Amino acid sequence: QSALTQPASVSGSPGQSITISCTGTSSDVGGYNYVSWYQEHPGKAPKLMIYEVSNRPSGVSNRFSGSKFGNTASLTISGLQAEDEGDYYCSSKRSSSTPLVFGGGTKLTVL
Amino acid sequence: QLQLQESGPGLVKPSETLSLTCTVSGGSISSSSYYWGWIRQPPGKGLEWIGSIYYSGSTYYNPSLKSRVTISLDTSKNQFSLKLSSVTAADTAMYYCARHGVAGATSFYYFDYWGQGTLVTVSS
Numbered sequence: 720q721s722a723l724t725q726p727a728s729v730s731g732s733p734g735q736s737i738t739i740s741c742t743g744t745s746s747d748v749g750g751y752n753y754v755s756w757y758q759e760h761p762g763k764a765p766k767l768m769i770y771e772v773s774n775r776p777s778g779v780s781n782r783f784s785g786s787k788f789g790n791t792a793s794l795t796i797s798g799l800q801a802e803d804e805g806d807y808y809c810s811s812k813r814s815s816s817t818p819l820v821f822g823g824g825t826k827l828t829v830l
Numbered sequence: 831q832l833q834l835q836e837s838g839p840g841l842v843k844p845s846e847t848l849s850l851t852c853t854v855s856g857g858s859i860s861s862s863s864y865y866w867g868w869i870r871q872p873p874g875k876g877l878e879w880i881g882s883i884y885y886s887g888s889t890y891y892n893p894s895l896k897s898r899v900t901i902s903l904d905t906s907k908n909q910f911s912l913k914l915s916s917v918t919a920a921d922t923a924m925y926y927c928a929r930h931g932v933a934g935a936t937s938f939y940y941f942d943y944w945g946q947g948t949l950v951t952v953s954s
Contacts (some may be wrong), residue, residue, distance in 0.1 A: 721877075733880070750849075753940070755939065765941075767942050770937075770942075808876065824877070
């Protein structure tokens, strides 16, 4: 069982917006602004999409945005495109002997 | 553009040691600005951070794996390596190498470059 909880799957039609949640505890997601999100396509290297809750690395589309409320972080993708289909993982700092923890991943399907 | 590439045997026998190497191109692992880490993903499961190493040789390990993990680096080859001993079927996973920032910096908590991953199966 993963340290952070994500829905197994979400789906949306092209042009729509979707949100993926990432739920932790006050020892990780809720306690720090160090949530990051990764996109994974089969056979490709995972790609950093969001870091420190809401920051986008250079080159990442502004259709991707991140937020956090309490112990739950969220990744929102607006104007959904076919190329957004893939797996998404969240990660967070944790105040324990394991400083980095991940979520179980969410499969995004673009209908 | 920084690139990371994992390499190593795709099949390891139970009780043996899994050994993987990550070759870094387009940047130096001797940089004082980064840690170099290993992450794995068992089939159908989420990601798990294994551990990371700094150019000085300083390491962080996931406590759940610490007794079996060794991460080292070879600056002359611009590579870093993972050894996981006494493997079982539970260690079957896609193994990734990745870069993150230095300990104490906010960038320690995210990986900005990843390799494509290599699948390791533990089976007799």
